[in-house]
Amino acid sequence: MQLLIEGKSDVETKLIDSLNYSNYHLDYSSIETEIDSLRKRLFNIGFIENKLENVTKFNDSTFFALIYLKKKIDTIYIYYNDTVLNKDLINSISYQIHKDHFILPIDKTEESLNYLNSKIAEDGFPFAKLKLIDIKAKDSSSLQAKLIIESERTKRNIDQIIIKGYEKFPKSYLKHFVKIKPSQVFDLNTIKKKTSLLNDLKFANEIKPPEVLFTEDSTSLYLYIEKRKSNSFDGFLGFGTNEDNGKLKFDGYLNLSLINNLNYGETFNLTYKSDASEQKSFNANLKTPYLFGSPLGAELELRIFKKDSSFTTVNQKARTFYQVNPKNTIYLGFTSTQSNDLLSQNTAGLITDYDSKYYSIGYQHTSSLSDNILFPYTSSFYFETGFGQRKIEGVSEKQNLTSLDGFKIFKLNHTNSIYFRINSGALFSDNYVENELLRFGGINSIRGFEENSLVASLYGLINSEYRIQFARNLYIHSILDFAYFENEIALQKEKLYSFGLGFGIINKAGLLKFNYANGKIENQKFKFSNSKIHISLIADF
Template sequence: MACILFFLAGGLICEAQNSYWLKWSSDDPQQVGDWRGFVTKPEGRKYLDSIQNSFQNEGYLSLYSEEEEIGKDSLQVKIFLGTKYLWESISQGNVPREFTEDIEPVSDEYASASQWMRHVITEAENRGFPFAEIKLDSIERKGDKLSAVFHYDSGPLILWDSIKVAGDTKTQERYIQHITGIRPGAPFSQKQLEEAKIVLNRSPYFVQTQSATVDFQIKKAQPVFTLRDRNTNVLDGIIGLLPNTNEPGKMLITGQLDLELYHLGGKGRDIAVHWQRVNIATQSLDIYAKESFVLNSPLDVSLGFNLLKQDSSFLTRNLSLDFGYHMTSNSYLRFFTRRQASDVLETEAYDNATELPDVADYRWNQYGLGWDWDKLDSPYFPRRGFLINSELAMGNKRIIENTGFPPEVYVGVDMSSPQYFGQVEVEKHFFFRPGWGMWLKGNGGFIQNQNLLLNDLFRLGGLKSIRGFNENFFFARSYGYLNMEQRLFFGENSFLMVFADFGILENPYFAPSIDKPVSFGAGINLDTGSGVFRFIYGVGKSNLQPLQFSYSRIHFGYLARF
């Protein structure tokens, strides 16, 4: 009963908010707009004007209306449309031909002339004439047929002036010029200005605190962007001291360090260092540096180094050099070269081997192409849009003879052969209503060679791939997995979520070689203002792990930004 009263009261409150009601109808063709409520009388009048304007745009130029007030708060309107006028002929007049090449000719419908004029003005605004005007001239009427001539006034040619950056930011004007494509001396373009707003809103380095403005001076237009730098830099780490079981009396340093510095000098210059050591034998190191728009060219250059020491099995190093090019505001093309070197650390176990083991020393030189397509509405916590990242590479892999292996293991082995590699990631965000969203991510990859080794394979599992398993739990020659999350937002960047991950992996060194891991769980992402705390509980099942809560995993961490 209380619930019924609550909803009835809510309905009465909603009705009480509308203090003016309006209903309209037309004669021929007969149309009816049912009673509609408005908070104020001017809002109702504005709605009525929009209805009449829409009929006039259809060609009913001589329409008139009769109004009947029903009480002080209600109005009933009868619209008499009269004759519908059509175009018999209309001349382009002095409108520049280059402005109309991609515009459909004016049809006999009256509204088509208005649409045509809007297209011309849009073309003019994007070609350096933001003050252009167009109107109908020499209008003549014969019955219900009209004829006219377009008259165009371009106004002065306006050129872009230098960009001005305001607000609490270290971003340099030259960097904004590069990412927006706005060049001093080029013709003004309204489309270019609108695209610049979108590009700046997606930047991971800063946010726009005010809408972009344009200061028009003598034949110059200076765009002004007001920005505030984001807290993007990261310093996070855990250091542990454990007794070294291999060297009694000494300590073993374990832990994790994440250092990420972005937009140094306001130029889009990035540096990142990631180190992790979880036990005495396994550790990894990643170093990355990027310089944007090198020597004021459209190219970005990045250099990376990765080291992985897998217990006492092998040591792998990767050195990469990337060149990136901004094709459009959404599309980014990369050309890269990488050198991967891997060496076996302990060879005693292979003293009696008669064929090439699953690990071996090799050198692989790669040359590849990458393409990214970004349509997300935010660089960190998007709610709408999609993202595509892809890479394809090939190169020659050369197996190096290890003196710790018996010589006969290399007999009949092609020591030099082509190796291929590819990866693709597709991410999609849905936002159904305030407080409820969904995230999907699909990822796939392959690596192919006639002498594929265990230390060649992809490493998967953990927080950033298939949750519910340890980090780098899986080895895979080819793989595909899907991440799904339902998110319940309770803040701008804070949400509760439930997830499910599904994968299929191929590992040629395990039997059976096909694994289909599945995991599910729940967690929380909490924005604390100075950082992000994430806690995820998951449990997974695979060929190597049963579905038992004793095998569940907790992924958590706090990412501090400054």
């Protein structure tokens, strides 16, 4: 069926046509609904006296409707009680405000009153209702009306928060991470926005929107949360050819991460690494957020590094941190390092016993979790700088240590993306000893080189990958890495390159990663024997 609507004149008909009403309908009931909808739209733009004159059936498939628009109202004068309605709130909807009334364009009236109603609800009055009474003509193009607000006498505050599903969820995360607590003014829209942040946690997520139970004298907020698997076991095996004897050599590491096992939101990481160069490292880290219900957290770290029979270094770090918001964190810390020379004779004096102490400040930014199980985070950034001194045989020397690590995934389309990472470190000192220099290289650094085989006083590296995701659990990628480092002791400045391919796949055991990379120094000839194969497996439990 076809519907044609006309006005009293060509001008009125043209205006009706500009509202783009639907011409074609399945039955007469749909035609009636469309006419009512059009009249409401005419009312909202100022033709409040519009009148349906008649509906005529022209033939079996065509109906004509005649609507008289009559005069148009342009503005409405709304009178209000300034002790009930805040004038600052009216400023957000009207530019013409007087002591006892404000003026609105007639076509903005419904939208503006809905906005006022939502703001009053956000202020702790969820059952507030606004209505206009005593509506009458003020002049030929204006109306006047009185604004009435019906609401409870007292504000609604959150009296209690009840968690369903994961009853042992750490309450400090509600107060400091989500920023919801009892006695807070009730606003459901704001609460929903805040609780959605729970999905950014590694150990929990929201399973459905919050609900509210109102009684005459209390307001109970129900949150529905579930605990998710957050522990992980990470390991890799690397192998290549020894350039000296031509034999196959292996290196690898194990990394255990335990998150929220005590239901405090705590994180414990344990890493042990051993490689073919007889280098061994041990790292234990404990991070506890929101100590004693405060917004501050603490982090303790122990690192032990042993270089064959040359030296050992023990690094102890204590930091406190403040989470500004779910994405940004500020750190303050203290680091103590002790290194011992294991060589019976060290005529060159490049390795020696030393002690150092640093005070540091750091900043971390982490993006929200994504729904991609292969790439859960889209970006991250961490910067830390420390100031302190190193002491050798009672002689102190000022030093400065900085580090930076950040990555970003640039999504090109549904299946293609580019991964880009920058990592750097620098030790600034007047003099250096070998056992305090920075070490890098390997699967988590520049690929195609042995783990921690590169020693530098300053280094910077770029990891890049072009990724193609074939399925939710499978992707392949290219490897193109670049690094530059300086070694002040060896007076060495080098540029490094790495090329290769890899893939990642999620199976029942976890995330399996395979990388094949060939690393070379600038001006060095390409050799297949320099290639490294890295295999790692990350299993969640």
